[in-house]
Amino acid sequence: VADIVSTSGPNTINRENVERKIVVSANVVGRDQKSVVKDIQRIVHEKTNLPEGYHIEYGGQFEAEAEASKTLLLTSLLSILVIFLLLFQEFKNVKTSGIILLNLPLALIGGIFSIYFTSGILSIPAIIGFITLFGVATRNGILLVSHYKTLQDEGLNLIDTIIQGSKDRLSPILMTALTAGLALIPLAVAGDLPGSEIQSPMAKVILGGLLSSTLLNIFIVPVVYFLSNSKSDTK
16 A cells, blocks of 8 residues: 655655745854845855755845845935925025035945945945935035025125135035044944944945045035026126
């Protein structure tokens, strides 16, 4: 009727969605989970040829992190919209609000380069760093443009407004960026230490964005402000 043989096999059979499954788990230390899973996926793809009917899924905390990344990306876009609405509420001018928001891509340049030259992975801490960076970069633009508006209301012409306003705001912008940068350096350089897996990527993004937005803001925002207001000033 039947043959009975002794062989090796799993002591329990787990199922999910009517499919059998085997769970292989591991803990990650010293690196972010996204980069580790990316390396695992690459090695599995290169060295594993699964039979028909078998497949591999990556879940657990990595799956939750992937969902959180999508949520944070949506939150980033929403934060940009809220920043624009607040600027428009303050200045009542789309053009002026747009000039201030020009600092966001200037900050993104440094943040992206910092990721590229360090981990190369857009992790959740890095996304949080970008969201923080949006507020810091917008503040630099507000310092310049609001002072330009004040000087123009006092009767200065456009050229004198930009020259005087840039001189007046150069020191506050540099000092604010310098103090913030110095505070973030210890967090950025502690990336290999246990417990710094979250703080270090966030600090690196903010540092890179601070550097690029501060330096480029000093040169690009005055030029864009002049070009966008030269016609109306001439009239």
